Amino acid sequence: MIGPLDLPVLPEAVERIIRLAHVGPHARVGLIPSATERRWAFAPDAAARAVTEAPPLSPGEAPTRLFDELTALPERPLRIVIAGDHLALDFDHGLGDVTLLHLIVDVLVGAIDPDDLPSPHAIPPLLVASAAVAVDPRRLVALARFHRDRPRAPVSPPAVRRELSPRHPASASVRIPAHRVDAVRTARTESIPGTGIFSVYTVALVRGLTAAGVYLDPMVTLPFNARGALPRGWTTHANFAAGLAFPIDIQTRPADLQRDMTASGRMGRPTANLALASLKMRSRSRVRRAMQAALTVPAHGPIRAELLHSSVGHLPGRTRGWQWAGSGQPTVIGTGVPPSAAGITVTTAFVEGAITMTAAFRDDVFDPTLIRSALDSVQRHAADLVGAS
Numbered sequence: 001m002i003g004p005l006d007l008p009v010l011p012e013a014v015e016r017i018i019r020l021a022h023v024g025p026h027a028r029v030g031l032i033p034s035a036t037e038r039r040w041a042f043a044p045d046a047a048a049r050a051v052t053e054a055p056p057l058s059p060g061e062a063p064t065r066l067f068d069e070l071t072a073l074p075e076r077p078l079r080i081v082i083a084g085d086h087l088a089l090d091f092d093h094g095l096g097d098v099t100l101l102h103l104i105v106d107v108l109v110g111a112i113d114p115d116d117l118p119s120p121h122a123i124p125p126l127l128v129a130s131a132a133v134a135v136d137p138r139r140l141v142a143l144a145r146f147h148r149d150r151p152r153a154p155v156s157p158p159a160v161r162r163e164l165s166p167r168h169p170a171s172a173s174v175r176i177p178a179h180r181v182d183a184v185r186t187a188r189t190e191s192i193p194g195t196g197i198f199s200v201y202t203v204a205l206v207r208g209l210t211a212a213g214v215y216l217d218p219m220v221t222l223p224f225n226a227r228g229a230l231p232r233g234w235t236t237h238a239n240f241a242a243g244l245a246f247p248i249d250i251q252t253r254p255a256d257l258q259r260d261m262t263a264s265g266r267m268g269r270p271t272a273n274l275a276l277a278s279l280k281m282r283s284r285s286r287v288r289r290a291m292q293a294a295l296t297v298p299a300h301g302p303i304r305a306e307l308l309h310s311s312v313g314h315l316p317g318r319t320r321g322w323q324w325a326g327s328g329q330p331t332v333i334g335t336g337v338p339p340s341a342a343g344i345t346v347t348t349a350f351v352e353g354a355i356t357m358t359a360a361f362r363d364d365v366f367d368p369t370l371i372r373s374a375l376d377s378v379q380r381h382a383a384d385l386v387g388a389s
Contacts, residue, residue: 003086021047056084111321178353187388204381
């Protein structure tokens with residue numbers, strides 16, 4: 001959910017999305033999944049059904065009402081609801097990749113003309129990125145050393161599990177004002193220079209969830225954009241993000257996490273992970289087993305939460321042509337459906353210096369009160385980590 005923005009009226013919004021779809025299947029809009037085969041059909045004119053309209057938000061009304069508008073719509077690869085100067089969109093585009101999100105909003109607000117989008121490259125980007133990693137001996141050595149030295153979890157006997165039915169996740173959100181985030185940034189620069197603010201808030205999130213009583217898996221997944229391995233000038237609107245797991249607990253320091261993240265990027269781990277995941281997805285039996293396992297949790301004992309911390313980045317960013325409208329508070333709320341019933345997916349958005357963190361989870365698995373308490377404590381933990389007053 002994004003707003004308030006200077007948005008077009010419904011007919012113009014539909015026309016812009018159709019034009020984006022007609023750019024070609026590489027723009028990822030107008031693709032319809034087959035119900036019987038593992039392939040997509042390209043139907044650009046069908047994109048017209050992706051955009052609908054809802055009543056504008058009333059003064060003081062929670063913008064999350066637009067999520068209810070979205071979920072009430074028929075299932076489609078892309079769903080967009082325009083409500084006055086706010087919009088909500090929903091699409092299935094893989095783990096932690098927001099490039100398509102930015103493109104769709106850019107086109108809707110008129111910041112990008114679809115006719116100006118570059119043509120696709122003949123060689124698949126994943127093949128190019130993988131080759132860039134494979135031809136660099138330093139990366140290959142670093143990757144081999146990483147997998148050789150990585151601690152292996154002890155093998156436990158299979159636990160008895162119970163199956164859950166699919167359902168839409170619940171959500172909880174917290175907004176951290178810009179002045180409080182600025183205090184953490186300033187203290188971070190003085191106490192741990194070179195450490196990203198995302199690392200600080202990731203460790204703070206783990207501490208908050210742990211302190212609230214959520215039993216966390218020691219490996220936390222962080223999405224990485226693999227486009228850094230592409231040659232200059234190359235890009236793709238297909239999903240090109242990899243989920244990398246890092247050991248994070250209440251003893252982890254943000255500087256240590258930042259060091260591990262930087263090393264992973266340099267050795268080409270995101271590209272290698274993305275290539276491996278793509279190969280696994282070619283096995284129908286493997287995908288089917290993974291989908292079945294994703295809907296189970298232990299039948300006895302505590303449920304260990306699988307945390308994924310994602311980010312939609314800094315919006316609108318220095319190069320984006322979005323114009324905030326009116327006098328309302330710029331807000332971006334992102335929710336990502338957890339990949340498993342035991343998952344908690346937290347999406348962080350940086351908007352005008354403030355931070356919005358939104359957790360998506362099954363409320364029949366995790367107590368919403370604990371999740372909300374954890375989110376409310378994140379800023380305090382972030383300040384403690386960097387020594388902010």
